[in-house]
Amino acid sequence: MLNITIADDHDLIINGFIEVIKKEYPDKNIFSANNLDALKNLLERQPIDLLFQDIRFGKEDARLFIQQIKNQYPLLKIVIISSFDDLNNLQILKNQGIDGYILKSDENQEILNAIVAVENGTFYFSKGLRSLLTENSVVKIKKEEIYLTPREKEVLSLILNEKTTKEIAAILFLSEKTVENYRANLLLKFNVKFLAGLVKKAVLEGYV
Secondary structure, three states: OOEEEEEOOOHHHHHHHHHHHHHHOOOOEEEEEOOHHHHHHHHHHOOOOEEEEEOEEOOEEHHHOHHHHHHHOOOOEEEEEEOOOOHHHHHHHHHOOOOEEEEOOOOOHHHHHHHHHHHOOOOEEOHHHHHHHHHOOOOOOOOOOOOOOHHHHHHHHHHHOOOOHHHHHHHHOOOHHHHHHHHHHHHHHOOOOOHHHHHHHHHHOOOO
Protein backbone atom coordinates (compact mmCIF):
# COMPACT_ATOMS: atom_id res chain seq x y z
CA MET A 1 0.00 0.00 0.00
CA LEU A 2 1.69 3.18 -1.19
CA ASN A 3 -0.78 6.04 -1.33
CA ILE A 4 -2.61 7.18 1.79
CA THR A 5 -5.09 10.03 2.16
CA ILE A 6 -6.30 11.73 5.33
CA ALA A 7 -9.72 13.33 4.89
CA ASP A 8 -10.51 15.67 7.76
CA ASP A 9 -11.52 19.33 7.99
CA HIS A 10 -9.06 20.07 10.81
CA ASP A 11 -5.41 20.76 9.97
CA LEU A 12 -4.28 19.54 13.40
CA ILE A 13 -5.70 16.09 12.71
CA ILE A 14 -4.25 15.93 9.20
CA ASN A 15 -0.79 17.09 10.31
CA GLY A 16 -0.83 14.69 13.25
CA PHE A 17 -1.62 11.72 10.99
CA ILE A 18 1.05 12.73 8.48
CA GLU A 19 3.68 13.03 11.23
CA VAL A 20 2.87 9.61 12.72
CA ILE A 21 2.76 7.82 9.37
CA LYS A 22 5.86 9.47 7.89
CA LYS A 23 7.93 8.61 10.96
CA GLU A 24 7.16 4.89 10.56
CA TYR A 25 6.70 4.75 6.78
CA PRO A 26 8.82 7.48 5.15
CA ASP A 27 8.38 5.85 1.73
CA LYS A 28 4.57 6.11 1.65
CA ASN A 29 2.90 8.90 -0.30
CA ILE A 30 0.50 10.84 1.88
CA PHE A 31 -2.22 13.17 0.61
CA SER A 32 -4.93 15.14 2.38
CA ALA A 33 -8.36 16.61 1.71
CA ASN A 34 -10.28 19.03 3.92
CA ASN A 35 -13.63 18.86 2.12
CA LEU A 36 -15.64 16.44 -0.01
CA ASP A 37 -14.98 18.19 -3.34
CA ALA A 38 -11.24 18.10 -2.70
CA LEU A 39 -11.47 14.41 -1.80
CA LYS A 40 -13.41 13.53 -4.95
CA ASN A 41 -10.97 15.46 -7.13
CA LEU A 42 -8.03 13.70 -5.48
CA LEU A 43 -9.54 10.24 -5.97
CA GLU A 44 -10.22 11.00 -9.64
CA ARG A 45 -6.67 12.04 -10.45
CA GLN A 46 -4.61 9.97 -8.02
CA PRO A 47 -4.79 6.22 -7.24
CA ILE A 48 -5.32 5.96 -3.48
CA ASP A 49 -4.91 2.72 -1.54
CA LEU A 50 -6.03 3.75 1.94
CA LEU A 51 -8.34 6.54 3.05
CA PHE A 52 -8.60 7.70 6.65
CA GLN A 53 -12.03 9.39 6.68
CA ASP A 54 -13.63 11.56 9.36
CA ILE A 55 -17.40 11.11 9.79
CA ARG A 56 -18.19 14.78 10.35
CA PHE A 57 -16.36 16.09 7.32
CA GLY A 58 -17.00 19.82 7.45
CA LYS A 59 -20.64 20.26 6.39
CA GLU A 60 -20.77 16.71 5.01
CA ASP A 61 -21.72 13.46 6.71
CA ALA A 62 -19.46 10.61 5.57
CA ARG A 63 -22.24 8.12 6.25
CA LEU A 64 -24.02 9.58 3.23
CA PHE A 65 -21.15 9.23 0.74
CA ILE A 66 -18.97 6.31 1.90
CA GLN A 67 -21.07 3.78 -0.03
CA GLN A 68 -20.80 5.82 -3.22
CA ILE A 69 -17.01 6.04 -2.91
CA LYS A 70 -16.73 2.30 -2.20
CA ASN A 71 -18.86 1.52 -5.25
CA GLN A 72 -16.75 3.79 -7.44
CA TYR A 73 -13.39 2.63 -6.04
CA PRO A 74 -13.93 -0.98 -4.86
CA LEU A 75 -10.24 -1.58 -4.14
CA LEU A 76 -9.95 1.48 -1.90
CA LYS A 77 -9.57 0.67 1.80
CA ILE A 78 -11.41 3.07 4.13
CA VAL A 79 -10.70 3.47 7.84
CA ILE A 80 -13.00 5.76 9.78
CA ILE A 81 -11.45 8.25 12.22
CA SER A 82 -14.00 9.78 14.56
CA SER A 83 -14.91 10.89 18.05
CA PHE A 84 -18.17 8.91 17.73
CA ASP A 85 -17.75 5.75 19.78
CA ASP A 86 -21.27 4.33 19.56
CA LEU A 87 -22.17 0.97 18.11
CA ASN A 88 -24.88 2.39 15.87
CA ASN A 89 -22.42 4.42 13.78
CA LEU A 90 -20.06 1.47 13.66
CA GLN A 91 -22.74 -0.83 12.28
CA ILE A 92 -24.03 1.70 9.74
CA LEU A 93 -20.54 2.25 8.34
CA LYS A 94 -19.59 -1.42 8.48
CA ASN A 95 -22.71 -2.18 6.41
CA GLN A 96 -21.39 0.29 3.85
CA GLY A 97 -18.10 -1.55 3.49
CA ILE A 98 -15.53 0.27 5.62
CA ASP A 99 -12.33 -1.58 6.48
CA GLY A 100 -11.62 -0.19 9.93
CA TYR A 101 -12.65 2.26 12.64
CA ILE A 102 -10.41 4.15 15.06
CA LEU A 103 -11.20 6.87 17.57
CA LYS A 104 -9.60 10.30 17.66
CA SER A 105 -8.98 9.72 21.36
CA ASP A 106 -6.87 6.60 20.61
CA GLU A 107 -3.10 6.50 20.88
CA ASN A 108 -1.02 7.26 17.78
CA GLN A 109 -0.01 3.62 17.51
CA GLU A 110 -3.58 2.78 16.47
CA ILE A 111 -3.01 4.62 13.18
CA LEU A 112 -0.08 2.33 12.40
CA ASN A 113 -1.96 -0.75 13.60
CA ALA A 114 -4.81 0.09 11.24
CA ILE A 115 -2.44 0.40 8.28
CA VAL A 116 -0.90 -3.01 8.96
CA ALA A 117 -4.30 -4.65 9.45
CA VAL A 118 -5.95 -3.37 6.28
CA GLU A 119 -2.82 -4.12 4.25
CA ASN A 120 -3.30 -7.72 5.37
CA GLY A 121 -6.99 -7.69 4.51
CA THR A 122 -8.17 -7.62 8.12
CA PHE A 123 -10.94 -5.37 9.47
CA TYR A 124 -9.50 -3.22 12.28
CA PHE A 125 -11.15 -2.01 15.48
CA SER A 126 -8.96 0.27 17.58
CA LYS A 127 -8.17 -0.56 21.19
CA GLY A 128 -10.61 2.06 22.45
CA LEU A 129 -13.37 0.69 20.27
CA ARG A 130 -12.64 -2.92 21.23
CA SER A 131 -13.07 -1.87 24.85
CA LEU A 132 -16.46 -0.38 24.00
CA LEU A 133 -17.51 -3.52 22.15
CA THR A 134 -16.48 -5.69 25.11
CA GLU A 135 -18.46 -3.56 27.54
CA ASN A 136 -21.51 -3.80 25.30
CA SER A 137 -21.00 -7.38 24.14
CA VAL A 138 -24.44 -8.38 25.39
CA VAL A 139 -26.12 -5.68 23.32
CA LYS A 140 -26.86 -6.65 19.73
CA ILE A 141 -27.83 -3.73 17.52
CA LYS A 142 -29.63 -5.07 14.50
CA LYS A 143 -30.73 -3.11 11.48
CA GLU A 144 -34.50 -3.14 11.32
CA GLU A 145 -35.29 -5.32 8.35
CA ILE A 146 -37.52 -3.60 5.82
CA TYR A 147 -39.03 -6.01 3.35
CA LEU A 148 -39.09 -4.62 -0.18
CA THR A 149 -40.62 -6.28 -3.20
CA PRO A 150 -38.39 -6.64 -6.28
CA ARG A 151 -40.27 -3.78 -7.95
CA GLU A 152 -39.92 -1.54 -4.88
CA LYS A 153 -36.18 -2.24 -4.90
CA GLU A 154 -36.03 -1.15 -8.54
CA VAL A 155 -37.95 2.03 -7.84
CA LEU A 156 -35.81 2.81 -4.78
CA SER A 157 -32.61 2.26 -6.76
CA LEU A 158 -33.78 4.69 -9.44
CA ILE A 159 -34.82 7.26 -6.82
CA LEU A 160 -31.35 7.02 -5.28
CA ASN A 161 -29.96 7.64 -8.76
CA GLU A 162 -31.97 10.89 -8.86
CA LYS A 163 -34.48 9.75 -11.47
CA THR A 164 -37.80 11.62 -11.64
CA THR A 165 -41.20 9.93 -11.51
CA LYS A 166 -41.54 10.37 -15.26
CA GLU A 167 -38.10 8.87 -15.92
CA ILE A 168 -38.75 5.93 -13.60
CA ALA A 169 -42.07 5.24 -15.32
CA ALA A 170 -40.35 5.20 -18.73
CA ILE A 171 -37.50 2.96 -17.57
CA LEU A 172 -39.77 0.41 -15.86
CA PHE A 173 -42.61 0.66 -18.41
CA LEU A 174 -45.07 1.74 -15.73
CA SER A 175 -47.57 4.57 -15.48
CA GLU A 176 -46.55 7.61 -13.46
CA LYS A 177 -49.44 6.92 -11.09
CA THR A 178 -48.10 3.43 -10.40
CA VAL A 179 -44.64 4.84 -9.70
CA GLU A 180 -46.19 7.36 -7.31
CA ASN A 181 -47.87 4.47 -5.50
CA TYR A 182 -44.54 2.68 -5.14
CA ARG A 183 -42.95 5.87 -3.81
CA ALA A 184 -45.76 6.24 -1.28
CA ASN A 185 -45.24 2.64 -0.16
CA LEU A 186 -41.52 3.24 0.28
CA LEU A 187 -42.16 6.32 2.43
CA LEU A 188 -44.44 4.24 4.64
CA LYS A 189 -42.04 1.31 4.92
CA PHE A 190 -39.08 3.54 5.81
CA ASN A 191 -41.28 5.60 8.16
CA VAL A 192 -40.38 8.95 6.58
CA LYS A 193 -42.56 11.76 5.25
CA PHE A 194 -40.50 13.19 2.41
CA LEU A 195 -38.30 11.96 -0.43
CA ALA A 196 -35.18 13.52 1.10
CA GLY A 197 -35.77 11.52 4.26
CA LEU A 198 -36.25 8.35 2.23
CA VAL A 199 -32.95 8.84 0.42
CA LYS A 200 -31.04 9.57 3.62
CA LYS A 201 -32.47 6.61 5.53
CA ALA A 202 -31.99 4.23 2.59
CA VAL A 203 -28.32 5.23 2.39
CA LEU A 204 -27.73 4.98 6.14
CA GLU A 205 -29.44 1.59 6.30
CA GLY A 206 -27.34 0.24 3.43
CA TYR A 207 -30.06 -0.06 0.76
CA VAL A 208 -27.75 1.37 -1.93
